[in-house]
Amino acid sequence: MARLRGFTLIELLVVIAMIALLMAILTSALSMARRQARGAVCMAALKQWGLCYQLYASDYNSKLPFYIGGRHSDTYMESLRPYYSDINKMRTCPAATKVSMGNPTGLQPNSYFGYTRNAWQIDVAQAAWVADTDWGIGSFGENSWIRDVLNADGSRVASRVGKTWITIDVKNIKETPFIGDARWNNAWPTTDDPVPAAVPAEEQMFNISNWSQILNYVMRRHKDGLNICFGDAAVRHVRAEDLWTLRWNRESSRREVDDDLGWLRRW
Numbered sequence: 544m545a546r547l548r549g550f551t552l553i554e555l556l557v558v559i560a561m562i563a564l565l566m567a568i569l570t571s572a573l574s575m576a577r578r579q580a581r582g583a584v585c586m587a588a589l590k591q592w593g594l595c596y597q598l599y600a601s602d603y604n605s606k607l608p609f610y611i612g613g614r615h616s617d618t619y620m621e622s623l624r625p626y627y628s629d630i631n632k633m634r635t636c637p638a639a640t641k642v643s644m645g646n647p648t649g650l651q652p653n654s655y656f657g658y659t660r661n662a663w664q665i666d667v668a669q670a671a672w673v674a675d676t677d678w679g680i681g682s683f684g685e686n687s688w689i690r691d692v693l694n695a696d697g698s699r700v701a702s703r704v705g706k707t708w709i710t711i712d713v714k715n716i717k718e719t720p721f722i723g724d725a726r727w728n729n730a731w732p733t734t735d736d737p738v739p740a741a742v743p744a745e746e747q748m749f750n751i752s753n754w755s756q757i758l759n760y761v762m763r764r765h766k767d768g769l770n771i772c773f774g775d776a777a778v779r780h781v782r783a784e785d786l787w788t789l790r791w792n793r794e795s796s797r798r799e800v801d802d803d804l805g806w807l808r809r810w
Contacts, residue, residue, distance in 0.1 A: 582765045585636040585724070586778045589683065592619075592633070592722050593776030595626040596689075596711070605712035609691040618728060619685040621674050634681035635662050636724055638764050642680055656754070657682055657726045659762040665728065684725025684759055686732065688792035689774075706792045708774075716774035718790045723760060723771030723781070730759035734787055734795045757786050 599622065600607060608622035620634065627633050643661035646654060651670060657663035662682040667673045692703040708719060736756040761783050762769055768782040771789075781789070789795070 581637040582770065582780075585638065585765065585770050586780075588633050588636065589722060589770055589772040589778045590776065591627065592623070592683065593772040593778065595623040596721055596774075597776055598626045599623060600711040605710045607689050607691075607709060607711055609693055609709075610687065611693045611695060617690075618673060618677075619722065620677055620681065620728070629678075631678050631680070634678065634683065636682045636764065636770075639682035639724070659764050663725075663727050681728055682724065683722050684727050685722045685729045686720045686791055687729045687755075688731060689719065689721055706794050708793065711774060715790065717777065719774040720771045720789055720791060721774055724762060724764045724769035726759050726762070727754060729755075730757075731755045732757040732759065732786070732791045734789070734791065736787070738787065760786055 596607065608617070608619070610617045639657060639660050639662050641661050642664045643655040643657050645658070646652060646656060651666055653666035653669060655664045662680050663684075665673050665677070665679040667675055667677050667679045673679060688706060689708045691707050691709040692700040694700060708716065732755070736758070739758075760769060760771075763783060764770075765780060768780060768785070770778055771781050772778045
């Protein structure tokens, strides 16, 4: 009679090792595909925001939303609400939907700054500049230099004259960031903002002196940077170190930051 022959221990171990290797390769491929899908959805959402700005400008003689301190209608969420039908999902990048629970500044105790993988949250009950009915959550932030800044009587704030864009019908508006992945709902970045000398921890990215600077956008949410929608409604991926070269306001000039990058190049 023929002897029945099974697998040897070595053969079983080889098969198990091959299965483990294939699973590792497949898991890596699926993870990469998932990240790419999230990046694509993020870009699509930002594209919609860009179109919202275009529609707003079309209704207001090419003018962009303005800002009067203390009014809850001055956030991009409220200014553009008629154009995005208050769809909450448009306010978050799929790579950063979980709400952060950190507030290193101590300002507005129940509001939380977002991080690379977390959305920000505003305490609408305490923040007078946010509508009481607002969702208060998001992971995108507006470049506030696109808005004209007015006093309560309607006059222009002198310190902002010549810097804000005001209208969409200007030369090189396609080079101006409008909205992108961010740690807070808005900022006033400039090419003069300092590049930190050493890598800061996530919770150190915000303090009273830098919450409104380029650090609001510095992150590796998508590969080596983030997604930004520009004035022509085009969405592009921007490396974190290139944020200092963008034309944030009218006075911005291209800055060469190669000598200043330090930790940022190696981050």
